[in-house]
Amino acid sequence: MTTTETIIKMIFDRWNGALKNWDNLLNSLSDEALQNEIAPGKNRGVYLLGHLIAVHDDMMILLGMGEKMYPELNEPFIKSADKVVTEIPSTAELRLMWVNQCEILKQKFNGLNAEYWFEKHTAVSAEDFAKEPHRNKLNIILTRTTHLTYHTGQLALLK
Template sequence: MTTTEISIKMILDRWHGSIKNCDTILNSISDEQLLKEIAPGKNRGIYLLGHLIAVHDDMLRLMDMGEKLYPELYEPFLNAADKTTDNLPTAATLRNYWAKQNEALQQKFDSLKTEQWFERHTAVSAEDFVKEPHRNKLNIVITRTSHLQYHTGQLALLK
């Protein structure tokens, strides 16, 4: 393995480990617990789960891997604050979406060749990418892993 391949593997191993950690937390809490606030006046677990799905769904578009699987989640979980809409999917539906979306991302990740991880993501122009080559697909995985870890920690408070 080259140093580049090792680096990619390290980052993807942390991504997969973080998904697994979140799955462990989600499997340890009930749908009823997901309806509770993380702390008084804060987001509910169901909102955080929907938010994670919506953010990860956007990775498909950002990494030029296809269209979002669940575009209907954008409005309630990215554009609106928790408790501002009553029209949320059920916890069971979101758990199903979470699993399917993780499978879809895994398939897309597995299909990338080493050099493709260093291609620009769609939120950066070709001109800016020349000046900022770190704004690539692999960087999206890094930032989304940190985001996932943060919200997994919040979900753990529901236990």
């Protein structure tokens, strides 16, 4: 295994570990528990779930893998704070969206070559990428892993 392949494996091992940690925690909480705020006046668990789906949906575009699967989640879970938008999908619907999205992302990630991950993502210009080659697709996975881990820590407060 080359150094590049080792780095990619390390990042994806962490990504998959973070997904597993989130899933284990999410599956340990009832739909009713997810309606609770993580702290008084803070986001509810259901909002965190919808937010992660919406953010991971953006990866489809950032990584050049197609369109968002759930564009309707952008308004209530990225552009708006919790409880601002009153009509959101049910917790059961969000759970299904999460599982489906994770499976689709996994399928898309499998089999990609190392060079793919070091290409620029779609939110950076070619000019900026030439100056900052770390703004690549692999860095999107790294930042989303950190984001997922952060929200897993928040969700744990509902236990």
